[in-house]
Amino acid sequence: MRxxxxxxxxxxxxxxxxxxxxxxxxxxxxxxxxxxxxxxGHTVEVVTTTLVDLQTRASRRSRTEVHDGVSVSYLATxxxxxxxxxxxxxxxxxxxxxxxxxxxxxxxRDPVTTGTAxxxxxxxxxxxxxxxxxxxxxxxxxxLKRALDWSLFGGIAAxxxxxxxxxxxxxxxxxxxxxxxxxxHVRGNGFPAPFDDAPADxxxxxxxxxxxxxxxxxxxxxxxxIEHLVAALDRLPDAHLLLVGPDDRHGVRLGGxxxxxxxxxxxxxxxxxxxxxxxxxLPSEGESFGMTAAEAAAAGTAVVVTDxxxxxxxxxxxxxxxxxxxxxxxxxxxxxxxSDTTLRAVLAAGGRAAAERSSWDRVADRQEDVYxxxxxxxxxxxxxxxxxx
Numbered sequence: 165m166r167x168x169x170x171x172x173x174x175x176x177x178x179x180x181x182x183x184x185x186x187x188x189x190x191x192x193x194x195x196x197x198x199x200x201x202x203x204x205g206h207t208v209e210v211v212t213t214t215l216v217d218l219q220t221r222a223s224r225r226s227r228t229e230v231h232d233g234v235s236v237s238y239l240a241t242x243x244x245x246x247x248x249x250x251x252x253x254x255x256x257x258x259x260x261x262x263x264x265x266x267x268x269x270x271x272x273r274d275p276v277t278t279g280t281a282x283x284x285x286x287x288x289x290x291x292x293x294x295x296x297x298x299x300x301x302x303x304x305x306x307x308l309k310r311a312l313d314w315s316l317f318g319g320i321a322a323x324x325x326x327x328x329x330x331x332x333x334x335x336x337x338x339x340x341x342x343x344x345x346x347x348x349h350v351r352g353n354g355f356p357a358p359f360d361d362a363p364a365d366x367x368x369x370x371x372x373x374x375x376x377x378x379x380x381x382x383x384x385x386x387x388x389x390i391e392h393l394v395a396a397l398d399r400l401p402d403a404h405l406l407l408v409g410p411d412d413r414h415g416v417r418l419g420g421x422x423x424x425x426x427x428x429x430x431x432x433x434x435x436x437x438x439x440x441x442x443x444x445x446l447p448s449e450g451e452s453f454g455m456t457a458a459e460a461a462a463a464g465t466a467v468v469v470t471d472x473x474x475x476x477x478x479x480x481x482x483x484x485x486x487x488x489x490x491x492x493x494x495x496x497x498x499x500x501x502x503s504d505t506t507l508r509a510v511l512a513a514g515g516r517a518a519a520e521r522s523s524w525d526r527v528a529d530r531q532e533d534v535y536x537x538x539x540x541x542x543x544x545x546x547x548x549x550x551x552x553x
Contacts, residue, residue, distance in 0.1 A: 171205040175264035177280035178212045179271045181236055186217035186410040186429050187247055188383055189455035190296045193353050200528040202233030210236040211257055213249030248274040258283050266535045267291035272298040281320045290542035293324035297452025325538035330453035331474020349534045353453045354524030356462040358516045363440035376403040376502045379441035381456040384411045389447025392491045396498040408434050438463035443501050446473050449489050461515030466508040468497045478522055483514030
């Protein structure tokens with residue numbers, strides 16, 4: 165494991181943290197990344213909310229816990245709107261922390277990341293901004309988001325010493341938002357190491373022994389393309405669809421009858437379900453990355469993913485089936501893979517190859533480089549300001 169330069173004191177700010185897995189892939193990404201940074205000798209601290217999911221009331225008491233060598237301050241969260249928690253003690257928590265070498269703002273348009281970015285700017289602490297696919301306003305209240313970006317949130321990206329994105333797709337969104345391309349770093353996310361867990365019990369799920377299984381893991385929400393998977397069942401009369409994740413209350417209507425099974429989110433990747441499925445589909449109209457496709461690839465399960473998901477860039481030909489975000493094309497791809505055992509085997513083997521190539525250690529290498537670029541940039545900027553005074 166490489167060591168470059170002196171260990172850093174790194175402060176993460178995020179709207180939710182482990183074990184709040186109901187908030188999707190970013191929580192798992194943050195855990196993977198910070199644990200590896202801590203293993204390398206860096207001091208890693210986190211400020212976050214006490215949010216767990218959209219149903220459970222957030223705790224009104226602050227606490228600090230250590231997970232995987234990372235000190236996490238869960239701040240009392242008496243008020244929230246969906247996944248955005250208000251933490252009145254954030255200013256006090258930041259004052260109590262030893263000054264970090266660099267701050268990682270892990271999210272966008274929420275009180276914790278906005279407040280921490282403002283704190284870093286006022287104190288001259290270099291910070292890295294990672295918008296987690298939220299930079300381009302979409303889905304809910306687009307006009308309001310644009311207005312807030314112009315007024316309240318616009319300075320977060322503009323003042324960041326570096327901006328980290330998970331894919332070229334997300335980079336394009338950030339460039340269109342006015343951030344100079346030279347300050348944007350495509351870090352990507354890691355794939356889990358290949359695994360061979362025992363598959364889940366299909367009979368316990370009410371699925372016949374010979375029925376093909378299509379699996380979707382993620383939020384049940386508008387824009388995720390779930391309706392296209394339900395439509396694919398019309399062409400696959402024996403197939404069953406498993407949907408695993410929280411209902412994001414977007415009013416998604418599911419059909420499919422008893423062949424559609426909705427399961428709650430798990431406390432980590434649903435490895436046994438990946439191993440059970442014949443095909444995992446990420447049919448979204450937009451994802452900065454899409455960790456579920458990476459997890460399925462590591463399980464040796466065939467993957468279909470739309471070209472609007474950043475993870476598509478990290479598959480070579482034969483490692484996943486990448487299709488346009490087009491309902492007929494998506495339905496046809498699902499039908500093709502389920503009907504072709506040879507193609508499924510090719511994609512299964514290819515997915516494992518992608519997982520072996522795209523390790524989290526490589527991602528941590530890249531992130532360390534970005535931190536040092538941010539620190540050097542702020543140092544150079546401060547020197548120029550001093551000399552010009």
